[in-house]
Amino acid sequence: MEQIFTELTFWHWLAIGLLLFGIEMMTGTFDLLMVSIAAWLTAAFAYFAPDNLSTWQGQLIVFGVAAFALVVLGRTVLSGMRNSGEEHPTLNKRMASLVGQRGIATGDFSAAGSGRVKIGDTVWGAEVSDGSTISEGEAVIVEGARMNTALVRKV
Structure with missing residues (x-):
């Protein structure tokens, strides 16, 4: 040895x-x-x-x-x-990354409060978060997200 x-x-x-x-x-x-x-x-x-x-x-x-x-x-x-770094809170969470962004309504929202908004270069399904009515061309801001739907309110 x-x-x-x-x-x-x-x-x-x-x-x-x-x-x-x-x-x-x-x-x-x-x-x-x-x-x-x-x-x-x-x-x-x-x-x-x-x-x-x-x-x-x-x-x-x-x-x-x-x-x-x-x-x-x-x-x-x-x-x-040894500790892994905290990942960015909206990494790979596309809808969560929309919160706080401004957009434009692409059409009148229905009586149920659903419609579509253009944010950046993409059109998203949206719902009114505060019960107001939104018409085509009005500016909106994203307050949250539910599944693949943005929750918006008038600016």
Whole structure:
């Protein structure tokens, strides 16, 4: 077993780091990223350190200390990187993104309060939200949405 460790070179540490990084990309735990960085730091140590310091024992000590320190750092100081960012509230919610926009009625609204409005370059089905009557050409503002129908009121 000792013979395996005595032949450790910086190439081995680079390969271990790449392997751990590949596993990290599949799992997304963030901890293996820190351990792979520790392996790359150990590879740098094995390459640049004098021969009397870069023995297999020295390499394992550097790897252990670096891995421990980076995992603790990742769990405490860098823990905010683990949280996914809040998505935009109207992302992929087309009707919700219309709220607050102005449009023009493309025809008279029915007695039941339904009609059509042009907002931007698109014509949408709409309902009156406040019970008022809306005629063709009047400006409206979108107050909400129900399914694929905009809830509008006169401006």
